[in-house]
Amino acid sequence: MWLMINVNGYTFASGKEKFEAALIDGNRIAAVGSKDELMLQYGTQAETVNLDGATVIPGLVDSHAHLAETGKQFMQLNLSSVRSKAELLNLIRTHAATLPSAAWVIGGGWDENRFVDRGLPTLEQLDEAAGGRPLLLKRICHHAYMANTQALSRAGLSLYPADPNDGRYGRDESGRFNGVVYENASIPIQNAVPSWSPAQWKDALRIAMNQALASGLTSVHSDDTRSFGNFSDTWHAYRSLMDTEGLRLGIHELVDWSLLDEAISAGPDLPQEDDWLELGAAKLFADGAFGGRTALLQEPYTDSPDWYGTAMYDDEELYRRVRYAHERGVPAAIHAIGDAALDMALTAIERAPRIKRRDRIVHAQMIRPDLVQRMRSLGSQLALDIQPRFVCSDFPWVVERVGSARAKSVCAWRTMQDAGLHLCGGSDSPIEPLQPLFGIHAAVTRRDAYASDGGYAMEQAYSPEEAIHLFSHGAVFATGKEQVKGTIAPGKLADFTVLDRDIVHPADVNDIRDAQVLHTIVGGEFAYSRNRHENQWSTA
Structure with missing residues (x-):
């Protein structure tokens, strides 16, 4: 049992925004409150850790990344x-x-x-x-x-x-x-191309997991099974890195739909889920991306008037795949960037039998009013997995692709939030930087991290607090674990991101970008400390 004191803490829990101290017992939060109050109650029983005024927020979570490919990028020719x-x-x-x-x-x-x-x-x-x-x-878009x-x-x-x-x-x-x-x-x-061995992919995961911890992430929803080529090797690699090497990073592992049967049948013979590793949704693709004009649009591309994009499946096949996953109790995570792809994805989810776990739309980058209403009708069954950094990469050239009128419906996060939709924040690393502070900064500024001009469509911008929520409670909501983590409250997992400055109420918006991660605490353990782990993520 240990007590963190002298913190500029934000709980992100309703009813009690700020705290000065927190008591951690095992991997859970036991108490949150003022320094004087907790020192009086527990000061003689618990080891005390003085954080000297550092800002403490709920452990940051990336709702969509590819850790194996992120690590691989550091091992091959990087053209970013x-x-x-x-x-x-x-x-x-x-x-x-x-x-x-x-x-x-x-x-x-x-x-x-x-x-x-x-x-x-x-x-x-x-x-x-x-x-x-x-x-x-x-x-970059893959x-x-x-x-x-x-x-x-x-x-x-x-x-x-x-x-x-x-x-x-x-x-x-x-x-x-x-x-x-x-x-x-x-x-x-x-x-x-000669296949990588499971050992090489494990090396890539090690690099990316250490980078994630150094970036302040306590959990990542990762999509790695296509990289490994099967589910079992993916699962064993993570278990080995966690159980044998002691890497403490929560992983919510999505499984490619083509490998779903293997994941289900292999389950009883694999090391089981716990607080650090769990099986996520079945990953599907409805379309591609704007960059290569493969995002599927309802109306043709402005700069290619005879082209609508690429559908990965027809409507019936996408529905069949979602239904197949649902019938096995597994939610779907459908990549949909264009509005026609989003239409297809929603139709598949609407037609499939309902299950307890939440489906998600990955990206939901171009919307229409009718699609917003349909997403709203799905209520808490649906999470929208957005990538705030996409606005930095796709604007202003996306205006050439889709025209100025439709560009207003691209990365329209405020519109979706104001409609009551459930959004979560991810990087899509290695397509965008894994660092969540860059994603939070992009959600607030809607411009590249080091740009000096104004942001794009600032009416869609988030406040810092709202942006942090995307990468904490919002990401946890997508997994249905909001009672376990995502805010700082007694009984929840002791996941914290500790920063050298305040990014909830920053003195300058670029403090979000420039903040340094001092500690990443996962399940009550210091999984990363800046003065002990400098550059660790870049080495095997």
């Missing part, structure tokens, strides 16, 4: 900072030169909308930069790729490949492949 086609090609050349002649050049994070020249390399340029090696590079001639050859594809129903190949005027691949057209190429 590239700002021109020339810089991209130079990085490919430099990295390729370090590899054996037959090795794949693998990486990702590129976003051509941030390039000063806004163009992509030609197929011939990709071939030259890779030096005869096969190349596959994911776009819904488009660059590949070269050698990659298609390894996949058994010609330079005139047929498009699948759930993807397409970029082409020049003659119909020849131009180096860009969209959605599931990438699968034959991905299948040709």
Whole structure:
């Protein structure tokens, strides 16, 4: 039993906003109150930890991330900072030169909308930069790729490949492949890349979990089973990192729908769920993303008038998959960015048999008034998993994609909250930074963290307190565990994020961005302390 004192604490629980001290007994909060009150009652019984005025808030939670892919990004060619086609090609050349002649050049994070020249390399340029090696590079959204001639050859594809129903190949005027691949057209190429071993994926998880703790996260809802290729190896990797190596980070693991049967059948033979590891929803995709024009829209793209985007399934197939999950007691988590995709996802959820656990829409990036009303009708059955940093990455170029009128319905979080919908906040890392303070800052400012100009559509902005709620109670609500954690109150898990400054009532809005994580306390244990773990996340 121990007592934290001298804190600038915010409970985020109704009825008692501030506190100066908290008593932790095991992995639970035993009492919250004033320093004098708790010292008088417990000062002789409990070890005292003086936090010297640090700000303490409920443990932050990321409602949507890909920890395995986040760790992998640190182990491969990272293109997230590239700002021109020339810089991209130079990085490919430099990295390729370090590899054996037959090795794949693998990486990702590129976003051509941030390039000063806004163009992509030609197929011939990709071939030259890779030096005869096969190349596959994911776009930042993970819904488009660059590949070269050698990659298609390894996949058994010609330079005139047929498009699948759930993807397409970029082409020049003659119909020849131009180096860009969209959605599931990438699968034959991905299948040709040598698979990572479970041990390599475990290494990636270790890196990402340590990074999460250093960022102030106490829990993450992660989507990793597609990376591992199966559920059992994913579960065993997390259990080993937690139970053997002592990594203390809560994981709510979503399972790809294709692996749902394996997850259910393997359950009795696997180490069981506990406060730190639990099985989440079945992950499904209704569409793609705005960047590659694969988000599914009701009306065509403004900058491509004959194109509506890409549906991953037709209406009946998506409904069948949601119903299949519900019949097994598992909720659905459906990726839907375009308004037509959101329409499909809601229809599937509305038609499927009701279950106790909550479904979620992942992203819900473009809305319409009729869709807001339908989401409202679903009440507490539905959580909306939003990514505040998307406004930094997608504006202003998304206006070119969908036009100024529809752009007002993109990232319209205030509209959804005011309608009484249940929102939670995530990063979608590695697509956006894992750091939750960046997400909270984006929800408040609606601009890039270091931009000097004003935010986009500020009428949709959140207050700091509302934004923190997204990444705490809101994220916990999506899992149905709001009675267990998400606020600071007696009986709840002792999960705290400890910061060097006040971000609930910041003196300056950029204090949210600049705040330093001093401690991440998970289940009553100091899982991260800045003075003891500096740079730990970057090493195996």
